[in-house]
Amino acid sequence: MSTKTSNEKPGSIRARSEAVILAAAQKEFILQGYKGATVQSIADTAGLPKANVLYYFKNKENIYHAVLQLTLDTWDRGIGDIDSSQGPVVAIEKFIAAKVKMSFEHPQASKIYAMEIIQGALHLKEFARTYLRQWVREKAKLFQVWIDNGEMKNVDPVKLIFLIWSTTQHYADFETQILTIMNRADYEEDDMTQVTEFLTDFILRGCGLKP
Amino acid sequence: MSTKTSNEKPGSIRARSEAVILAAAQKEFILQGYKGATVQSIADTAGLPKANVLYYFKNKENIYHAVLQLTLDTWDRGIGDIDSSQGPVVAIEKFIAAKVKMSFEHPQASKIYAMEIIQGALHLKEFARTYLRQWVREKAKLFQVWIDNGEMKNVDPVKLIFLIWSTTQHYADFETQILTIMNRADYEEDDMTQVTEFLTDFILRGCGLKP
DNA sequence: GTCTATAGCTGGATAGAC
DNA sequence: GTCTATCCAGCTATAGAC
Structure with missing residues (x-):
């Protein structure tokens, strides 16, 4: 990347x-x-x-092509890695925060990417087949270790990654719908904070990492 | 609808x-x-x-326009309502199951809808402003009652609805990416079952409705 | 490096034969 | 109700003046 x-x-x-x-x-x-x-x-x-x-x-x-390349670079800079050094709670917190930040700060990148995938990912097949597949497998392995060590509940790591992706990206891709439903013109200052808090809280609880 | x-x-x-x-x-x-x-x-x-x-x-x-109408009809038939008669657990279970079923059985409808929203929802603004906004407010009220009665954890009902939408629709809209990452050609028989189980389990726990 | 003009093609839509 | 032929608008891309 x-x-x-x-x-x-x-x-x-x-x-x-x-x-x-x-x-x-x-x-x-x-x-x-x-x-x-x-x-x-x-x-x-x-x-x-x-x-x-x-x-x-x-x-x-x-x-x-240049627009797509820009999109992938943005993706990479935003969430290129998961910090696994401090255990599952911190890793998940940081991962969610990074993804939400991406969605609110670069919704265009998320939208271009989503459209490409929906339309069959003709230009991104290679990216998914190599880089992304590898990325998911690595991160899934991290989660699996924590599960095996009893540090978190036994939730399918790959499905967990998909869940975090989907819930966070939703605020970028479906921006229009969300704003219309909430009867607002634009996201405001602390929307990002609230969403981050909600998702972190909810997902940690889903992973059995919070009361 | x-x-x-x-x-x-x-x-x-x-x-x-x-x-x-x-x-x-x-x-x-x-x-x-x-x-x-x-x-x-x-x-x-x-x-x-x-x-x-x-x-x-x-x-x-x-x-x-006819394709969009077909899409909205599909949406409506699939998840037109939430069954609130048997408490939050059953309501959420049924809602997730219906949405996942939609995603696996009518991915095209979900994709057309997603593209419309991403592109600015020019043709769906009216649907969102009236029908959908109303729908979300009604269902959010149901959840709020359960929260006030102490029947579930205090999670923002609107964000919960968005979370259920996004996680379930993801399997339709990002089908291509998911299959590529998992190195598979098509979804199989029990993928739907497994996804339903995973999401139901995870989300109920997130709502404090499961150990 | 900036811009105008235009060649060449594609695609929406209609007319009209069957 | 089915299909062929065709018109015309709009688009990409290039040539070439400045």
Whole structure:
């Protein structure tokens, strides 16, 4: 993971343009889907002429790949690891907190990722088959050790990981629905805190790590 | 909810064609997105000429609306209610079982719904603002009564509903990822049973309804 | 590096024969 | 009710002036 997308000086005109385009593209791909997002709409959102966008990225497919790469880098930076040094309670607490933070701070990344998976993960199959599968197996092993040592209840570790993923990502992917149901325009300051507390509390109890 | 999409005789040629087209459209809309799915591709999947598809549905937008309506009807039939007559344990058990069943038996419906929400819920805002918001408030009130009566732990009822939705739907929406990680081609017979058991067990414990 | 113009193609939708 | 042919809008991508 963490493959640098490009490697020019950070302040350069190219670097800045690419960043603006990618942010615009991410937004458009989420709202309109791959086919629905047009190079023109991406350019408009980025505030650049269409030709410039194609000058930097050659073609639409390349833009999409760059957006996906950005998404995976974000994922990796946000929750690349589980801290297993201090036992299951701390590990789960930190893991949930990191995932919730990701969902509230980078909902776009979560949404792009979710859409890719729902649509069959054509571009992410390789990522899932290698990196992600490995990741899940490693972390599941950690949990299994704690279970075998009687440090936590016997809950299927893989299903536990899926549960933590789904409950945390939900606040990013289903943002629109959650806000509509709660009759609110945006998440507020302490929504993230409350969600983190609720999920940590609930999941620790589910793992038999809390009264 | 439960608005009949059309009302001709079930055996009629029109009824059969419409059903075939909608099933094909659902598949295509998931795989390619709204813009990416072409009337031609829907027709091909349905095994009909393009003109016939447009003969039945007038235009692409109408096909999509019909698919969404079908999705909401499925949602409604599957988990339209929570049985509150026998206390929180039975209510939660039945609710989880119904949602998991939905996810394994109608993953397409869940996927179409998820994509709509992720993309901003343009077509479902009204459904969420009225029906869904009301539904959540009613059910939350049930949980609140049980909490006030000391029949279950004090967990935020709305967040609990979101948690049950997210964990159950995950097995439909992220099907591809789950199967890839577990290195399997398809879900098998007892996957549904195991997931139901795991989630029921875990969530009841989270609610303080199990040792 | 920026932008205009346009070639070339795809796809939605209709007309009209059967 | 079924299907072919076709029109036209909109999109990607490139050529080339500045």
